[in-house]
Every structure is written in structure tokens, then in C-alpha cells.
Amino acid sequence: MESNVNLIHPYVGKYLRKEVMPHGMCPGCGNMSIANTLIRAIDKKYGSFDKFVFVSGIGCAAWIPSPHFLADTVHVVHGRAIPAATGIKLANPELNVIVISGDGDLAAIGGNHLFHAARRNIDIITILVNNFNYGMTGGQLAPTTPVNARTITTPYGNIEEPFNLAKLIAEAGANYVARWTIVHVLQLEKSLMRALDIEGFRFIEVLSPCTTRFIRWNMKSLNELLDYFKNNSVNIKVASEDDIKSGKIIVGEFAERDRIGYLRRYRKLIDRALSLWR
Amino acid sequence: MRVNEIYPPGKHFLMGNEALVIGALLAKCRFYAGYPITPSSEIMNLMARYLPLVNGVFIQMEDEIASIISIIGASLAGARAMTATSGPGFSLMQEGIGYAIMAEIPIVVVDVMRAGPSTGQATKAAQGDVMQARWGRHGDQEIIAIAPASAQEMLDLTIHAFNLADKYRVPVIILSDEIVGHAEEIVLVPNEEDIVIYPRKEPLTKDEPLFGGDGINIAPFPTLGKGFNVLVTGSTHTEYGYRKTQDPETHKRLVNHLVNKIRINRDEIINYSVHGDEDARIGIIAYGSVYRSALEALNMARNEGIKVKLFRPITLWPSPDGEMRKFAEDLDFLIVPELNTKMYALEVERAVRGNFEVLSLNKIGGGLPIYPEEILGFIKKVR
Structure with a gap:
């Protein structure tokens, strides 16, 4: 029977590579929902991927842009997406450089670069997909795994405190910091649009389900986590001390500053250097 | 400026x-x-x-x-x-x-x-x-x-x-x-x-292969931001940059290219110099700062009527194997002075495959050069 329903997503061919569809993410994974939201924000603002470069490290979230995005994508070694993006942006300031990678990649092995990028206020956007564990390598402990959660390397429960990444990067000096969960699609899109508007280091953390690993060992179903996201998220604007202490997920915008970005500072430095030499 | x-x-x-x-x-x-x-x-x-x-x-x-x-x-x-x-x-x-x-x-x-x-x-x-x-x-x-x-x-x-x-x-x-x-x-x-600047070869069309190849020709370099939609990855990839990590053929083709583009073009890449008396039966192979001492030692030896020749690899890698072998053909002794515990000397041994021992003159720890007098003394001792 012939169908006149178009089963091809409208982004395929324009923003996504036809050759790699259908994508290989697990059923219920949040990755392609994040991709969808990001592309929608870029589509609304720019109408194309022209002059965009996406940089990622190693892990499932790093596969969001590479190879799916029909754009320049740089898939580097584990943990080093941010320094690669730094080099790309500084060598060609015309490019819009976006890092998309996971919590293990950006906050564990690559943690050093993340904090320094925020301090430097380097002009890139970083989207950190936090799924509470290392999905690709089989579900190991991450610096974001909640206390007592089970992973394959914490079979008796996690005894380490996780990072509060959005707070940490806001403190480190990033110009824009937001945290949302995968159920906050519209809020995430708004944050991405905002991030695309400003200079300096912009950091967006997205809490996202890992159905194959984390959920399997810690929850009954994907829905349990999605419900948790829905019912336990409190916006930072209205969050009380009790909310923070009782383990609610604090979402929203953690920082919005207008510190001058690294690039504009560097251009001023060039002028200063030349005036001293001439 | x-x-x-x-x-x-x-x-x-x-x-x-x-x-x-x-x-x-x-x-x-x-x-x-x-x-x-x-x-x-x-x-x-x-x-x-x-x-x-x-x-x-x-x-x-x-x-x-x-x-x-x-x-x-x-x-x-x-x-x-x-x-x-x-x-x-x-x-x-x-x-x-x-x-x-x-x-x-x-x-x-x-x-x-x-x-x-x-x-x-x-x-x-x-x-x-x-x-x-x-x-x-x-x-x-x-x-x-x-x-x-x-x-x-x-x-x-x-x-x-x-x-x-x-x-x-x-x-x-x-x-x-x-x-x-x-x-x-x-x-x-x-x-x-x-100054002669070798220009990067840019792709002419959007559907050219951007990676790998036959080991002889180097693919054009896809600069970011020029509309090539380039896929850069450290995983095993096809000529177009797509990850293909399960296929032995793809890996073999890519790695062979990476290795062969240097091996096949070695004559163009390798740089070295030879000094001293061509018919000398005492040879020295030295690189970096030690080469300077070796050259001085060669001149000092010559003043004393001792014939010595010196091979200096400017390109260490790829190693000038054939060139070193040719240099060592008629030698009685081959001395490799180095500021380490016999590293390149082993490489020289492998390269020259001679019927003579490669004599290693090593110095570590003091931060001092191997002095020309030391090399000359070594030559006199082994000769």
C-alpha cells in the first residue's frame, strides 16, 4: 500500500546526514531529543548550519553531532572537546563553535578544561549531556552519579558525592549557565536561543536518561525517571534551601553575565601590543 | 606587523x-x-x-x-x-x-x-x-x-x-x-x-575524499568552515570521514595509507649529511648537539692523521636506514655517541646489519655535552 505520509524527518538532508539514519541511539535515550531541540534553536535563529562547527569527545553524547549533523564535526579524543573547540574558535573567530559531550567526557577526564574554559570565558557553547553514568563503556560510575546509585563499578552503591556542575561552572565565571532536564524541551530551546545570542563561555547541562544502563539498575522504567524529572525539578528562581537540601533537581538559569568574551579581550590585547611596539 | x-x-x-x-x-x-x-x-x-x-x-x-x-x-x-x-x-x-x-x-x-x-x-x-x-x-x-x-x-x-x-x-x-x-x-x-611556504592542498569539489588514500597521494586538507561538512574523527574512518570501526578492510586501508605515505615518500623526507674521509674505516653516527662534538672530533682526528667519517641524520624518523647502511659498508668500527643509554645506537645496529659491533659512547646525568676530546679518546682507544 502506498503511503503519502512522509516518514523522513524534515531535518534529514538539511541538518542530519541521510546516510546515518536511522541513528543508533538506544530506545528511550535522550540524545536525539537534545539534537532535535538544538537544531530547532539554530534553525529558528540562523536557518542553517553554515559556519557552525560541532566538537565532541568520546561517549554516547559525543555521537550526537558526529556523524549525525550535516555540518563540520570534530570528534576528538576522550575529554578534549573543549581545548579543540578553543583552538578552532581562536583560529577562526567567524565560526560558531558548539561542544556537545557527556558528563564523563567533559566533567571527569575533561574536567580541568571545562573549569578553565569558564574562567577564560572562551567564546564557545558547551552542551553537557548528564546521564549520571558512563553509558557507552557499560555503565560505570561518573562524577555525576548520585550517592547510593548502582553502577557496574559501584555494585554496592556509590559512596562519592556528585558534582553540582551548573553551580560549579557558574562559579568558575561562565557568561551563561543553565540546567534543564530532557522533559524541559521548550525551556531548553529558549536557553539555547539565549546562548546563541551572547559571547563568552556558555554552558548548558541537560539531565538525560540512559535507558540501557543507569535506569536498568536504579529504576523500574524510563517513565519513572521522566516522572522524577517532571515532579522534582524546581526552578532556581524559586528554589528554597529545603528544596536544595532535600535533593530536588534545581533547574533554570544559574548565571547570566555580560563579561567580555576571550576573543574581544584578545583583540584589545593585539591593539595594546601594537601600540607599545610602534 | x-x-x-x-x-x-x-x-x-x-x-x-x-x-x-x-x-x-x-x-x-x-x-x-x-x-x-x-x-x-x-x-x-x-x-x-x-x-x-x-x-x-x-x-x-x-x-x-x-x-x-x-x-x-x-x-x-x-x-x-x-x-x-x-x-x-x-x-x-x-x-x-x-x-x-x-x-x-x-x-x-x-x-x-x-x-x-x-x-x-x-x-x-x-x-x-x-x-x-x-x-x-x-x-x-x-x-x-x-x-x-x-x-x-x-x-x-x-x-x-x-x-x-x-x-x-x-x-x-x-x-x-x-x-x-x-x-x-x-x-x-x-x-x-x-621564505618558501608549502600551501595546503584544498579540496576542489564537495565530494572529494578528504582522508586516507593509497599511501602515495595525500588527500586535500578540509579546512573547517568552508562548507565541506567535514567529519573529523580519531576512530577508524572511510575516505569521507565516516566512522567504520567494525570493518577490517577499512582499518587496513587507512592504517596502510598513514604508514605508507611516510615510507613511500621517505626519499623526499629524509635529510642527512656526511663528513670526513670517504675511505675512512672508522665511522661515527651522531645527531643533535652530539653531532657538533662529533664533527669537531673528526677534525681533531684528522689533524692527528686518523681518518674518520661522520654520518649525521637530520631526519631521525623515518630513519635513514639505507643511507646509514651505505655509509657503514666498509667500516671496521662504527661509533654512536649519544646522551642516553644506547637508544639510536640500537636503531643504527638494525639499519647497518654489519659484521662489526656498533660501539656506543653514552653519557647521562651531568647535562654536559659529549666533548670532542671524549669522542677522540674513544676513537683512539678502540682503533
Whole structure:
């Protein structure tokens, strides 16, 4: 029977590579929902991927842009997406450089670069997909795994405190910091649009389900986590001390500053250097 | 600002590390990322001073890993990019260098060698990284490493290194040492108009293969932001950059290309010099700062009526095997003086496959050169 329903997503061919569809993410994974939201924000603002470069490290979230995005994508070694993006942006300031990678990649092995990028206020956007564990390598402990959660390397429960990444990067000096969960699609899109508007280091953390690993060992179903996201998220604007202490997920915008970005500072430095030499 | 406004053409009295910086600036290196480490720091200090003047980017990164990766990013975005370090930092950079080999990204990495292992002797000269330069990464690979022996060569060979990197889309390692880096000598700074820059080959159409190949031809370099929708990855990939990590054929084709593009083009890459009496039966093979002592020892021996000849590999990797073999054909003795515990000497043994022993003259720990008198004394002792 012939169908006149178009089963091809409208982004395929324009923003996504036809050759790699259908994508290989697990059923219920949040990755392609994040991709969808990001592309929608870029589509609304720019109408194309022209002059965009996406940089990622190693892990499932790093596969969001590479190879799916029909754009320049740089898939580097584990943990080093941010320094690669730094080099790309500084060598060609015309490019819009976006890092998309996971919590293990950006906050564990690559943690050093993340904090320094925020301090430097380097002009890139970083989207950190936090799924509470290392999905690709089989579900190991991450610096974001909640206390007592089970992973394959914490079979008796996690005894380490996780990072509060959005707070940490806001403190480190990033110009824009937001945290949302995968159920906050519209809020995430708004944050991405905002991030695309400003200079300096912009950091967006997205809490996202890992159905194959984390959920399997810690929850009954994907829905349990999605419900948790829905019912336990409190916006930072209205969050009380009790909310923070009782383990609610604090979402929203953690920082919005207008510190001058690294690039504009560097251009001023060039002028200063030349005036001293001439 | 022009480079010659900072360093006018003509004679200057400079340390090797400074001469290297001039070479990099003349080679149109416009991106430097680094991390302080003795005895290479002068390179970074001077890059910080001069790169902004020539509209380049200097950035001090949080560690050597970030340094190597950001120069890879800068190179992908179209800049000629470099970093400099010494042993410990060179160790940290190895994964990044492997990535640049796999994804065929031209970069220049300077290692001003000091005594290791580990923190070792930070201020003392050594040649202990010669095998790390060759084999520091995991996996099958070839790389180019060149060993300057004077301040002038720090300038000249750095220009050459950038051209080799762009031509073969491979990291090029400048393997200097503390003596060459810090010795002050007369350096002739050229006119920047006279510098030959090898241009990166750009893709002509949007559907050209951008990676890998047959080992002879190098694919065009896909600069980011030019509409090629380039897929760059360190995973095994097809000629178009698509990850294909399960297919043995794809991996074999890619790795063979990475290895063969250096092996097949070795005659074009390899640089060496031969000195002394052609019919001498005593030979020396020496590189870097030790080559300078060996050359002096050769002249001293000649004054005493002892015939000696000297082979100096300028390109350490790929190793000039055939050239060394030919040099050693009629020798009775072959001496390899080195500031390590017999590293390149083993490589020489493998290369010459002679019926004679390769005699190793080693010195470690003092940070002192192997003096010409020591080499001469060694020659007299074994002869």
C-alpha cells in the first residue's frame, strides 16, 4: 500500500546526514531529543548550519553531532572537546563553535578544561549531556552519579558525592549557565536561543536518561525517571534551601553575565601590543 | 606587523629557542598553545610576546594535553599551529599526537629534550626522547622527527617542519635538546619574502575524499568552515570521514595509507649529511648537539692523521636506514655517541646489519655535552 505520509524527518538532508539514519541511539535515550531541540534553536535563529562547527569527545553524547549533523564535526579524543573547540574558535573567530559531550567526557577526564574554559570565558557553547553514568563503556560510575546509585563499578552503591556542575561552572565565571532536564524541551530551546545570542563561555547541562544502563539498575522504567524529572525539578528562581537540601533537581538559569568574551579581550590585547611596539 | 620588523634580516646573536621562534613566525605559524616547562619555556615566552604583533594567537593552556589538542583544533580551522615542550609534557601530548596522525592534521611539536625518566633533571640536556618521538603513541604509525644541531638550524628546520607537516598531513616533531635550545650562536635571519611556504592542498569539489588514500597521494586538507561538512574523527574512518570501526578492510586501508605515505615518500623526507674521509674505516653516527662534538672530533682526528667519517641524520624518523647502511659498508668500527643509554645506537645496529659491533659512547646525568676530546679518546682507544 502506498503511503503519502512522509516518514523522513524534515531535518534529514538539511541538518542530519541521510546516510546515518536511522541513528543508533538506544530506545528511550535522550540524545536525539537534545539534537532535535538544538537544531530547532539554530534553525529558528540562523536557518542553517553554515559556519557552525560541532566538537565532541568520546561517549554516547559525543555521537550526537558526529556523524549525525550535516555540518563540520570534530570528534576528538576522550575529554578534549573543549581545548579543540578553543583552538578552532581562536583560529577562526567567524565560526560558531558548539561542544556537545557527556558528563564523563567533559566533567571527569575533561574536567580541568571545562573549569578553565569558564574562567577564560572562551567564546564557545558547551552542551553537557548528564546521564549520571558512563553509558557507552557499560555503565560505570561518573562524577555525576548520585550517592547510593548502582553502577557496574559501584555494585554496592556509590559512596562519592556528585558534582553540582551548573553551580560549579557558574562559579568558575561562565557568561551563561543553565540546567534543564530532557522533559524541559521548550525551556531548553529558549536557553539555547539565549546562548546563541551572547559571547563568552556558555554552558548548558541537560539531565538525560540512559535507558540501557543507569535506569536498568536504579529504576523500574524510563517513565519513572521522566516522572522524577517532571515532579522534582524546581526552578532556581524559586528554589528554597529545603528544596536544595532535600535533593530536588534545581533547574533554570544559574548565571547570566555580560563579561567580555576571550576573543574581544584578545583583540584589545593585539591593539595594546601594537601600540607599545610602534 | 612584519616579522622582519621584529627581527631584521641579517646577523643576530641568539639562543636556539629564540631562533626557533623566528623560524616559526617566518613559516607563518599563527597559533601557539603551550604550557611552561624547562628547558623549552623561552619558546613560549617569546611566542607570547610576538604572536599578537603578527595578528596571531597565543594562548597559555591549563596543561600540555589542552595545548596539543588546541593546536590540532587551530590547524583544522586553517592556521599553521605549534606547541613546544620537554619530556614530561611530551609524554602528556602523545595521545593528541596520535590523534593528529590518525585524522591527518598537520601540526609542529617541539621537544627540547631534558634528562628523564619522569621529572628527572629539568635543566640538564639529554637525548632520551628519541624513541618516544618514534613510538610514543599506541598503534601502527609513522611520523616525521627532525633533530636540529645549531641555533641556525632551529630557525631553518622549523620552517622546513611546517612545510613537511602540511605536505604530508602529519605531525612533525622537532627533537631539540637543552644544549641546542640554550646555546647562543650567530643566526642569519632571512628576508621573509624569501621564505618558501608549502600551501595546503584544498579540496576542489564537495565530494572529494578528504582522508586516507593509497599511501602515495595525500588527500586535500578540509579546512573547517568552508562548507565541506567535514567529519573529523580519531576512530577508524572511510575516505569521507565516516566512522567504520567494525570493518577490517577499512582499518587496513587507512592504517596502510598513514604508514605508507611516510615510507613511500621517505626519499623526499629524509635529510642527512656526511663528513670526513670517504675511505675512512672508522665511522661515527651522531645527531643533535652530539653531532657538533662529533664533527669537531673528526677534525681533531684528522689533524692527528686518523681518518674518520661522520654520518649525521637530520631526519631521525623515518630513519635513514639505507643511507646509514651505505655509509657503514666498509667500516671496521662504527661509533654512536649519544646522551642516553644506547637508544639510536640500537636503531643504527638494525639499519647497518654489519659484521662489526656498533660501539656506543653514552653519557647521562651531568647535562654536559659529549666533548670532542671524549669522542677522540674513544676513537683512539678502540682503533
